[in-house]
Amino acid sequence: MTLTKEDLQAIADLIDKTFDEKLDQKFDLKFDQKFDEKFDQKFDEKFDQKLDQKLNEIFDRKLDEKFQPMNNRLAAIESELSALQCGQGELKEALTAIRYKVNDTYELALDAWGQSEENRHWLASSP
DSSP: OOOOHHHHHHHHHHHHHHHHHHHHHHHHHHHHHHHHHHHHHHHHHHHHHHHHHHHHHHHHHHHHHHHHHHHHHHHHHHHHHHHHHHHHHHHHHHHHHHHHHHHHHHHHHHHHHHHHHHHHHHHHHOO
């Protein structure tokens, strides 16, 4: 059995075709696997990023909703505290004025008492 050039060419073509098919299958399989892995990885990263972002937005909004009444109360307390501080300033001024009046009244009473003592001595010593 002798192989002719055409037989050898047919065998070479068959081998090339088989080799190409196997190579294509392996390449396609590896490419598909790598593509799927990369796609899954990128998808997971983007999904996690978007999920984290949404969760943070929801968490911030819920936190703001929960703390808004407390913020309102703190604002009311601050305004009342400010009003109390103003009232304290007015009370200090009023106390200072009263202190001066009490001192003036005490000095006036002391002067009057001293004058009355002098008058008694003068009346007692006069003929």
